[in-house]
Amino acid sequence: MTGRDAPSPVTRQLARFVAGSRWADIAEPVRKEALRSILNGFGAALGGSSDQATVRMLETLQPFSATPSASIVGHRTRVDMLTAAFLNAVVVNVFDFDDTHEGTIIHPTAPVAPAVFALAEGRPRITGEALLHAFVLGVEVECRLGNAVSPGHYRRGWHITSTCGVFGAAAAAGKLLGLDEERLVWALGNASAQSSGLIETLGTMAKSVGVGNSARNGIVAALLAANGVAGPEQPIEGPRGFMRVTCDAPDFGAVTQGLGEHWELMRNMYKPYPCGVVLNPVIDACLEIGRKPSFSAASVERVTVAGHPLLKERTDRPSPASGREAQVSAQHAVAVSLLRASAGVADFSDAAVGDPDVQRLRRLVQPIEIDPSLAVEAARVTVELHGGARLETTIEVASGSLEKPLSDDQLEAKVKALAAYGCPQVDPQALIDRIWNLPQATDAGSVMDAARPL
Amino acid sequence: MTGRDAPSPVTRQLARFVAGSRWADIAEPVRKEALRSILNGFGAALGGSSDQATVRMLETLQPFSATPSASIVGHRTRVDMLTAAFLNAVVVNVFDFDDTHEGTIIHPTAPVAPAVFALAEGRPRITGEALLHAFVLGVEVECRLGNAVSPGHYRRGWHITSTCGVFGAAAAAGKLLGLDEERLVWALGNASAQSSGLIETLGTMAKSVGVGNSARNGIVAALLAANGVAGPEQPIEGPRGFMRVTCDAPDFGAVTQGLGEHWELMRNMYKPYPCGVVLNPVIDACLEIGRKPSFSAASVERVTVAGHPLLKERTDRPSPASGREAQVSAQHAVAVSLLRASAGVADFSDAAVGDPDVQRLRRLVQPIEIDPSLAVEAARVTVELHGGARLETTIEVASGSLEKPLSDDQLEAKVKALAAYGCPQVDPQALIDRIWNLPQATDAGSVMDAARPL
Numbered sequence: 001m002t003g004r005d006a007p008s009p010v011t012r013q014l015a016r017f018v019a020g021s022r023w024a025d026i027a028e029p030v031r032k033e034a035l036r037s038i039l040n041g042f043g044a045a046l047g048g049s050s051d052q053a054t055v056r057m058l059e060t061l062q063p064f065s066a067t068p069s070a071s072i073v074g075h076r077t078r079v080d081m082l083t084a085a086f087l088n089a090v091v092v093n094v095f096d097f098d099d100t101h102e103g104t105i106i107h108p109t110a111p112v113a114p115a116v117f118a119l120a121e122g123r124p125r126i127t128g129e130a131l132l133h134a135f136v137l138g139v140e141v142e143c144r145l146g147n148a149v150s151p152g153h154y155r156r157g158w159h160i161t162s163t164c165g166v167f168g169a170a171a172a173a174g175k176l177l178g179l180d181e182e183r184l185v186w187a188l189g190n191a192s193a194q195s196s197g198l199i200e201t202l203g204t205m206a207k208s209v210g211v212g213n214s215a216r217n218g219i220v221a222a223l224l225a226a227n228g229v230a231g232p233e234q235p236i237e238g239p240r241g242f243m244r245v246t247c248d249a250p251d252f253g254a255v256t257q258g259l260g261e262h263w264e265l266m267r268n269m270y271k272p273y274p275c276g277v278v279l280n281p282v283i284d285a286c287l288e289i290g291r292k293p294s295f296s297a298a299s300v301e302r303v304t305v306a307g308h309p310l311l312k313e314r315t316d317r318p319s320p321a322s323g324r325e326a327q328v329s330a331q332h333a334v335a336v337s338l339l340r341a342s343a344g345v346a347d348f349s350d351a352a353v354g355d356p357d358v359q360r361l362r363r364l365v366q367p368i369e370i371d372p373s374l375a376v377e378a379a380r381v382t383v384e385l386h387g388g389a390r391l392e393t394t395i396e397v398a399s400g401s402l403e404k405p406l407s408d409d410q411l412e413a414k415v416k417a418l419a420a421y422g423c424p425q426v427d428p429q430a431l432i433d434r435i436w437n438l439p440q441a442t443d444a445g446s447v448m449d450a451a452r453p454l
Numbered sequence: 455m456t457g458r459d460a461p462s463p464v465t466r467q468l469a470r471f472v473a474g475s476r477w478a479d480i481a482e483p484v485r486k487e488a489l490r491s492i493l494n495g496f497g498a499a500l501g502g503s504s505d506q507a508t509v510r511m512l513e514t515l516q517p518f519s520a521t522p523s524a525s526i527v528g529h530r531t532r533v534d535m536l537t538a539a540f541l542n543a544v545v546v547n548v549f550d551f552d553d554t555h556e557g558t559i560i561h562p563t564a565p566v567a568p569a570v571f572a573l574a575e576g577r578p579r580i581t582g583e584a585l586l587h588a589f590v591l592g593v594e595v596e597c598r599l600g601n602a603v604s605p606g607h608y609r610r611g612w613h614i615t616s617t618c619g620v621f622g623a624a625a626a627a628g629k630l631l632g633l634d635e636e637r638l639v640w641a642l643g644n645a646s647a648q649s650s651g652l653i654e655t656l657g658t659m660a661k662s663v664g665v666g667n668s669a670r671n672g673i674v675a676a677l678l679a680a681n682g683v684a685g686p687e688q689p690i691e692g693p694r695g696f697m698r699v700t701c702d703a704p705d706f707g708a709v710t711q712g713l714g715e716h717w718e719l720m721r722n723m724y725k726p727y728p729c730g731v732v733l734n735p736v737i738d739a740c741l742e743i744g745r746k747p748s749f750s751a752a753s754v755e756r757v758t759v760a761g762h763p764l765l766k767e768r769t770d771r772p773s774p775a776s777g778r779e780a781q782v783s784a785q786h787a788v789a790v791s792l793l794r795a796s797a798g799v800a801d802f803s804d805a806a807v808g809d810p811d812v813q814r815l816r817r818l819v820q821p822i823e824i825d826p827s828l829a830v831e832a833a834r835v836t837v838e839l840h841g842g843a844r845l846e847t848t849i850e851v852a853s854g855s856l857e858k859p860l861s862d863d864q865l866e867a868k869v870k871a872l873a874a875y876g877c878p879q880v881d882p883q884a885l886i887d888r889i890w891n892l893p894q895a896t897d898a899g900s901v902m903d904a905a906r907p908l
Contacts, residue, residue, distance in 0.1 A: 053683065060674075060681045064536050066520045082518050157694035162647070189655060193616070193664035196650035199694035201643060206685035209678065210647035217667075220514075224663065227514045229507065231660035240611035240653035 010237040010255045014141055015184035017259050018171050023133045025260060031439065033265045034132050037139070039411050039435045040099055040270040041092050041109035042073060042451060046426060047274075047345050047418030048094035049074025053205040057212065058087055070121040071448040074423035081122035082216045085169070088114030089215035090208040093161065095345065096327075097274040097418070102267040102402055104146030104160055111165025111214035112138035112172050118219065119176045121445035126176060128441030136265060138172025138218075141188075143264035145236065148254040149247035154199070158246055162197025162210035167236075169218020170225075177226050189231015190221035192242045203324065270411060272400040273343040275327040278311050280398035281379035282330055286337035288393045289383050297339045299385040302364055305330055306371040307379040316368045323349040330368055334381065335361035345421045377401055425453035464691040464709045468595055469638035471713050472625050477587045479714060485893065487719045488586050491593070493865050493889045494553055494724040495546050495563035496527060496905060500880060501728075501799050501872030502548035503528025507659040511666065512541055524575040525902040528877035535576035536670045539623070542568030543669035544662040547615065549799065551728040551872070556721040556856055558600030558614055565619025565668035566592035566626050572673065573630045575899035580630060582895030590719060592626025592672075595642075597718035599690065602708040603701035608653070612700055616651025616664035621690075623672020624679075631680050643685015644675035646696050657778070724865060726854040727797040729781040732765050734852035735833035736784055740791035742847045743837050751793045753839040756818055759784055760825040761833040770822045777803040784822055788835065789815035799875045831855055879907035 026034075048054060049072070058072065061083050068077075070084030073091050078084075092098050093110035101108050116134045120126040142164040146153075154160045170191035174184045194217040197210030225231070236242050236255070243250035273283050282305055289295055305311075317329035326332040326348045335358045336347040352358055371380065380394040397403045399410075406414070412432050419428035431450040438444060502508060503526070512526065515537050522531075524538030527545050532538075546552050547564040555562050570588045574580040596618040600607075608614045624645035628638045648671040651664030679685070690696050690709070697704035727737050736759055743749055759765075771783035780786040780802045789812045790801040806812055828834065834848040851857045853864075860868070866886050873882035885904040892898060 056681045056683050057678065060677050060683070064520050064534050066518050066534075080518050080520075157699035159647075186660070189658065189660040190663050192652050193613075193655045193660045194650050194667060195652075196648050198646050198649075198689065198696065198699060200686050200689055200692040200696075200699075201647045204643065204686045205678075205683045206640070206643040206647045206689070209644050209675070209683070213648060213671075221663070223514050224511065224659075227510045229510050229514070229659045229663070232654050232658045235652065235654055235660070238654040242652065242654075245611035245652055245654075 008237070008252060008256065009234065010252060011185055011188050011234055012181070013256045013259065014171070015181045015188060018137050018141065018175055018184050019179065019181040021133070021137055021260070023129050026133060026136055030136060030263045030265050031132060033268060034136050035435060035438060036270070036408070036411060037099055037109050037265065037268055038113055038135065038438070039415060039432065041113050042431060042435060043411070043415035043418045044093070044095065044098040045073035045088060045091040045451070046415065046428070047097055047422040048091040049423045051094050053094050053208050054087065054091050056205070057090055057208065061086065070118045071452050073451045074426060074453065076453055081118035082219055084121070085114045085118040085219055086212035086216040088117065090212045093211045094208055095274055097271055097345065100269045100271065100277065101143045101146065101264060102269060104143060104150045105154065106143055106146045106164055107161045108139045108143055108168070108268055110161060110211055111142065111169045111218060114215040115169040115173050115218045116176060117445065117448055119173055121448055125442065126444050128438035128444045130176060131444035132438060134172040134175040136263070137175050138168040139265050140263060141171040142168025144255050148251045149243055152247040152249050156247070157199045159197035159199050159202065159207065159210055162214045163195045163246065165211070165214035166191045166195050166218050166221070169215050170221040173219045173222035174225065177222055179222065179226055183225045185233065186225035186229065186231045187222040189235040190224050190229060191218060192231065192235035194221065195242055267402065269400055269402055270406045272406055272410065272414070274345045274348050275333060276314060278314055278376060279330060279333045280400050281377060281395040282307065282311070282381060283333050283337045283343045284395045284399050285379055285381035285393040286334050287341065287343070289381060289391045290338050290341045292391055294389055295383070295391055296385070297361065299387070300338065300361060300364055300383055301386050302366065302384045303334055303338070304366050304369060304382040305334060305379065306369040307374050308376040309370050310376050311379060312368040312370050318362065318365070320353055323353055326353050331362045331365040332358070334365045338383070344417050423453065426451060462691070462706060462710065463688065464706055465639055465642050465688055466635070467710045467713065468625070469635045469642060472591050472595065472629055472638050473633065473635040475587070475591055475714070477583050480587060480590055484590060484717045484719050485586060487722060488590050489889060489892060490724070490862070490865060491553055491563045491719065491722050492567055492589065493869060493886065495567050496885060496889060497865070497869035497872045498547070498549065498552040499527035499542060499545040499905070500869065500882070501551060501876040502545040503877045505548050507548050507662050508541065508545050510659070511544055511662065515540065524572045525906050527905045528880060528907065530907055535572035536673060538575070539568045539572040539673055540666035540670040542571065544666045547665045548662055549728055551725055551799065554723045554725065554731070555597050555600065555718060556723060558597060558604045559608065560597055560600045560618055561615045562593045562597055562622070562722055564615060564665055565596065565623045565672060568669040569623040569627050569672045570630060571899065571902055573627055575902055579896065580898050582892035582898045584630060585898035586892060588626040588629040590717070591629050592622040593719050594717060595625040596622025598709050602705045603697055606701040606703050610701070611653045613651035613653050613656065613661065613664055616668045617649045617700065619665070619668035620645045620649050620672050620675070623669050624675040627673045627676035628679065631676055633676065633680055637679045639687065640679035640683065640685045641676040643689040644678050644683060645672060646685065646689035648675065649696055721856065723854055723856060724860045726860055726864065726868070728799045728802050729787060730768060732768055732830060733784060733787045734854050735831060735849035736761065736765070736835060737787050737791045737797045738849045738853050739833055739835035739847040740788050741795065741797070743835060743845045744792050744795045746845055748843055749837070749845060750839070751815065753841070754792065754815060754818055754837055755840050756820065756838045757788055758820050758823060758836040759788060759833065760823040761828050762830040763824050764830050765833060766822040766824055772816065772819070774807055777807055780807050785816045785819040786812070788819045792837070798871045877907065880905060
């Protein structure tokens with residue numbers, strides 16, 4: 001059962017676990033984290049809902065949508081549940097401002113939540129508890145598979161959110177459909193035949209094709225299984241199954257060790273800023289400095305950033321040419337967060353990159369210094385002002401990390417900011433309230449009513 | 455440009471080739487082979503149209519089909535073109551009685567033909583020439599990618615028909631949509647994000663989920679590209695692109711060497727019998743012996759089969775338990791072909807396995823003898839009759855191989871036999887006539903009218 005050399009009947013164990021799990025088995029902190037993940041996911045989705053990738057994909061797929069039974073976050077148009085699952089996965093993940101699972105860097109919510117919400121809208125009354133339960137199990141399946149194939153899988157070139165996500169979406173959809181153990185094995189088998197997504201596509205709209213499919217095809221996998229489309233017994237651990245084919249050194253035991261005892265959702269993180277995570281402590285430091293009474297952006301003479309070698313390697317980029325590049329530029333992150341006292345999506349747009357005030361401040365940021373004493377979660381920023389004043393802040397643990405998670409209030413603020421950016425026609429407070437109230441909801445799909453423009 | 459270490463801009467070269475190709479560039483033998491591939495594909499599809507995998511997938515997907523603009527071979531129901539592409543790829547390939555590309559063992563027609571026929575039905579008038587042209591190019595793209603990742607790709611566990619097929623379907627669909635070079639690069643990028651399919655699923659219905667998606671998602675990839683959904687510059691050859699991620703030793707040069715000079719369709723083969731290809735010479739020999747005047751099934755005392763070690767390894771199976779197992783049983787193949795003078799789908803069904811006469815003859819077939827002098831395409835069968843007569847035939851080259859391809863007449867007979875087996879309500883002659891007449895057709899989609907039951 002343990003170790004790299006002893007595959008156990010992994011697929012069947014997962015299927016049995018999902019089929020047998022009861023809501024009462026899910027501890028309160030896990031339930032809470034499910035809500036926080038979903039809240040963060042809706043925020044990311046509102047922010048991404050008007051992005052061109054989203055708009056073009058909707059235009060392309062709408063003619064192939066049947067009964068308009070499900071919603072797309074931020075859009076009035078309704079589509080069938082498969083198309084909705086696809087598009088909602090796209091909007092959640094398009095900016096990479098969604099959640100991150102520690103260790104695998106899977107974005108767990110994007111494939112799973114759109115699948116369960118589409119089913120909740122498209123099928124007769126599914127309660128909030130049922131939806132949350134399925135979501136928890138789906139995230140568990142995708143992240144455990146991710147653990148088992150990490151780090152080799154991503155390193156080889158697989159976009160792990162898409163490739164593992166389809167299994168999570170299939171498990172979650174299968175749970176909502178009430179599949180038994182055997183049919184859940186088939187659902188995972190049907191998912192295995194559809195697992196795809198390449199790192200090469202990152203940075204292009206094609207990334208979202210893989211992510212969208214993970215949610216859509218998870219539902220397809222479960223619906224097919226429900227209807228008797230059978231798969232192999234060991235799609236995950238078999239000799240030509242998912243784990244061995246996509247990873248050179250899979251850890252079979254990692255899939256099932258401690259199943260039901262510890263939960264992967266507890267390792268989920270929410271980004272405070274829409275940029276590379278190594279920049280989190282830098283931005284934290286700048287925002288803190290900006291709040292000091294003696295600080296004035298106009299008086300800045302010079303800014304020094306010190307951090308881990310990875311920080312320099314990935315983000316020492318003094319002149320980003322686009323919003324996308326700015327997301328991995330320490331100089332840009334420092335400039336906007338000092339100048340605007342914020343670091344939201346609008347601060348990493350093409351417009352922000354071209355803002356003359358941002359450009360002026362950016363030029364005052366020195367090349368990143370490496371300080372071997374600082375961990376990758378840490379950074380030190382020193383601002384020298386005209387007249388000799390010197391403001392310095394060291395962040396040991398960045399916000400958004402597991403050690404310093406975003407508070408509920410911070411998550412709500414993130415949702416509101418993203419709604420204002422991507423879809424001002426949605427009332428974020430109404431949506432936030434419905435999400436927090438999901439455990440009491442008799443119809444989970446009604447959350448989506450608050451995610452559409454009025 | 456050549457060799458394993460020098461990646462060239464493979465994706466762009468393919469895109470340029472597809473965009474620039476004209477029908478006049480396609481030589482007559484290639485055009486003819488396209489027609490034969492399509493004819494064989496429709497035959498396989500009629501045979502597979504009533505299989506349970508097909509029926510269950512149709513039931514599951516039909517509620518998500520929008521405008522019923524396209525046909526499913528062997529069915530009255532019409533569905534939207536994405537669903538039709540999925541289901542037609544399933545019916546063509548479900549029995550593995552479709553075509554085989556030498557070297558890669560890709561089934562080239564299943565992903566590509568359903569994509570182009572669905573577009574031909576779903577979009578304004580597409581001529582037979584345009585459809586055939588797109589089909590030729592799609593097969594070229596999928597098989598060249600297959601060449602470039604063989605043998606490592608399949609050996610690693612990838613179902614090469616599905617994984618390479620989606621690129622072929624995308625290229626073919628892109629050609630029919632009139633995409634320019636840039637958009638064809640995007641289409642191949644969108645295909646790369648959807649390339650999937652595991653060997654572990656073979657032998658189960660889940661195999662067909664991968665194959666169905668290859669055709670469907672190829673169209674999606676092209677439609678998205680047409681609508682501005684951009685992909686990476688090197689989805690195929692890039693550092694985290696298709697070739698490196700799915701194959702440990704890709705041959706980059708193989709994708710583009712001699713592009714437009716030799717055509718992969720000329721390496722396409724059509725199965726005479728619905729079973730493992732190593733059995734072809736054994737069945738050829740038995741059918742030949744059965745035609746000898748002195749032969750009588752009732753007089754058989756003992757049958758000896760001699761062949762290549764692979765024949766023994768894969769097919770020495772005296773008591774198959776199911777039709778599926780009978781497809782890799784030399785003893786069963788010998789029994790039915792001697793007894794019934796035929797070796798069609800009905801002869802490898804569960805019913806045939808249970809036929810007492812077949813069982814009786816099967817018991818007279820000895821364990822396979824290895825003869826090192828016989829190639830894998832060859833076999834020798836010796837039948838001893840009561841009274842001492844001895845009939846022996848050696849087949850050096852099996853029918854269905856590139857050296858001894860099925861004639862047009864044999865292909866037509868195959869189509870008719872498969873129609874009778876899987877869909878007797880279709881008039882195969884009318885369908886055969888329309889296929890041969892495709893080069894003159896002003897509306898290629900009209901072929902599908904003859905593939906539906908009246």
